[in-house]
Amino acid sequence: MKVSVDQTVCREYANCIVEAPDVFDLDEENGKVIALITEPDPSQYDEVRAAAASCPVKAITLHE
Amino acid sequence: MSAPAAPSVVVVGGGLVAATVARELRRLGHAGPVTIVSDEVEPPYDRPPLSKQLLAGTVTAEETHLLKPGEIDDLGITLRLGVAAAGLETAAQEVVLADGVRVPYDRLVLATGSRARRLPSVPELTGVHHLRALGDSTAIATELASARRLVVIGAGFIGLEVAAVARSQDIDVTVVETAARPLTRVLGSEAGSLLTDMHAEHGATIRCSTTVTEVRGTDGVEGVLLDGGELLPADLLLVGVGAVPNTEWLAGSGVAVDDGVVCDATGCTSVPDVFAAGDVSRWRNASTGAQVRVEQWQSALEQAMIVADALTGGSREWDSVPYFWSDQYDTKLQLCGAAGPRSERRETARGPVVLFGDDADRLVGVLTVGNPRALAQGRRLVAAGTAWEQAEEWLAGL
Ligand SMILES: Cc1cc2nc3c(=O)[nH]c(=O)nc-3n(C[C@H](O)[C@H](O)[C@H](O)COP(=O)(O)OP(=O)(O)OC[C@H]3O[C@@H](n4cnc5c(N)ncnc54)[C@H](O)[C@@H]3O)c2cc1C
Ligand code: SF4
Numbered sequence: 001m002k003v004s005v006d007q008t009v010c011r012e013y014a015n016c017i018v019e020a021p022d023v024f025d026l027d028e029e030n031g032k033v034i035a036l037i038t039e040p041d042p043s044q045y046d047e048v049r050a051a052a053a054s055c056p057v058k059a060i061t062l063h064e
Numbered sequence: 065m066s067a068p069a070a071p072s073v074v075v076v077g078g079g080l081v082a083a084t085v086a087r088e089l090r091r092l093g094h095a096g097p098v099t100i101v102s103d104e105v106e107p108p109y110d111r112p113p114l115s116k117q118l119l120a121g122t123v124t125a126e127e128t129h130l131l132k133p134g135e136i137d138d139l140g141i142t143l144r145l146g147v148a149a150a151g152l153e154t155a156a157q158e159v160v161l162a163d164g165v166r167v168p169y170d171r172l173v174l175a176t177g178s179r180a181r182r183l184p185s186v187p188e189l190t191g192v193h194h195l196r197a198l199g200d201s202t203a204i205a206t207e208l209a210s211a212r213r214l215v216v217i218g219a220g221f222i223g224l225e226v227a228a229v230a231r232s233q234d235i236d237v238t239v240v241e242t243a244a245r246p247l248t249r250v251l252g253s254e255a256g257s258l259l260t261d262m263h264a265e266h267g268a269t270i271r272c273s274t275t276v277t278e279v280r281g282t283d284g285v286e287g288v289l290l291d292g293g294e295l296l297p298a299d300l301l302l303v304g305v306g307a308v309p310n311t312e313w314l315a316g317s318g319v320a321v322d323d324g325v326v327c328d329a330t331g332c333t334s335v336p337d338v339f340a341a342g343d344v345s346r347w348r349n350a351s352t353g354a355q356v357r358v359e360q361w362q363s364a365l366e367q368a369m370i371v372a373d374a375l376t377g378g379s380r381e382w383d384s385v386p387y388f389w390s391d392q393y394d395t396k397l398q399l400c401g402a403a404g405p406r407s408e409r410r411e412t413a414r415g416p417v418v419l420f421g422d423d424a425d426r427l428v429g430v431l432t433v434g435n436p437r438a439l440a441q442g443r444r445l446v447a448a449g450t451a452w453e454q455a456e457e458w459l460a461g462l
Contacts, residue, residue, distance in 0.1 A: 012436050013398075014439055017437070018400075056361065
């Protein structure tokens with residue numbers, strides 16, 4: 001699985017961080033989402049999927 | 065349990081839950097037919113922007129659609145739009161539509177959401193609005209363009225968000241609230257004053273402990289009479305006094321309803337093969353044991369995903385800490401968990417953070433203003449049942 005985020009649509013809800021704190025964070029500079037890990041471990045797949053689904057603006061894309 | 069042989073799933077309601085159930089069912093490999101029945105003419109769309117970005121003009125109606133163009137075909141789902149479900153016959157496993165058509169199902173998902181509560185004292189004049197559907201939002205947006213004075217009845221989230229958009233367009237705004245503070249039920253008394261301050265800074269007046277006794281106007285709304293006798297002029301009136309679950313059509317169906325469709329922690333109702341999720345439902349939360357009707361986006365999404373899981377043979381339970389956000393004046397207000405009898409507020413560099421505790425000295429809720437990262441941490445602390453003292457230490461370090 002590969003994770004990509006789109007900062008141009010992110011509205012900083014932080015829902016993704018609640019679901020997968022080890023994979024997503026907010027950029028210190030602009031407050032937008034960043035992926036800390038772009039190729040998560042299979043043990044993290046469930047929480048990464050939950051994070052992508054919980055983003056109200058679909059700023060997170062998973063390539064499975 | 066053996067895998068079911070591709071049963072047909074019917075979802076009644078065409079909002080967030082419907083779109084999410086349909087998408088999840090396909091992702092989980094459900095091969096049987098999926099039908100969405102909705103009384104709205106639009107395909108499923110997202111409601112939060114209706115009181116925020118859509119009103120402000122920064123998001124278009126198309127951008128609120130939850131299923132991208134082509135996705136409906138790709139998912140192979142059937143949409144029956146513009147017709148309401150009028151009844152349910154669980155013995156025959158059929159939904160009866162308002163036009164008399166019967167839709168058979170193997171599994172049913174009730175997702176009819178809620179509607180804006182009406183006040184008997186408010187007549188239907190031009191300029192009087194409620195806000196629940198896309199059409200309400202576009203109508204308000206049009207009238208905001210020429211409005212000079214907006215009165216909002218009820219200092220709930222939706223009313224306050226509309227107030228914020230109107231202020232940004234230089235419209236005179238007064239919010240009239242019967243309770244002593246805004247959102248006391250949701251935020252507790254201390255945190256409510258946070259909102260009063262925020263609106264005052266932007267020139268909107270929130271008048272608490274005040275009740276509208278009469279709406280004046282002949283063709284269009286002209287003003288509202290307050291209980292103190294004062295007449296507040298208005299050319300636009302929004303009534304934002306909460307929502308009522310759309311359960312009337314279930315009367316006589318055998319599905320148990322008690323301020324929403326009663327569900328266990330997997331979304332199953334009192335009738336086998338009938339599930340419910342979102343604003344219309346009252347789920348048991350597996351971690352707190354409480355039976356709650358949440359009326360929030362994130363919970364509706366989670367419940368829809370759990371129902372899709374149950375429909376495909378899974379046994380996931382809903383156990384997460386409810387979470388809510390509101391956007392007002394470029395500020396993001398976020399609440400996870402619930403307000404409690406105990407609270408502590410601190411001004412962090414990014415904005416105020418309020419902790420809520422229960423009588424047993426546990427952290428039960430966190431409110432943040434403009435600090436999503438703290439909210440994310442706080443939600444985990446609430447989920448872990450963190451002790452009050454430890455939560456205070458965390459707050460001090462923010
Ligand atoms: C203006 C507004 C702003 C909001 N902002 C936020 C926010 O900032 N944060 C947040 O967390 N939550 C917010 N919410 C709440 C959130 O949008 C809801 O929790 C969510 O929409 C619930 O989804 P649902 O699918 O249960 O219900 P809905 O989205 O209401 O969908 C129900 C659907 O069922 C249809 N229906 C009803 N009766 C029938 C019938 N008899 N037959 C057929 N169809 C029927 C309705 O027309 C509708 O299409 C907001 C809600 C509104 C109205
Ligand atoms: S949930 Fe979406 S909008 Fe929110 S921070 Fe994550 S990516 Fe951004």
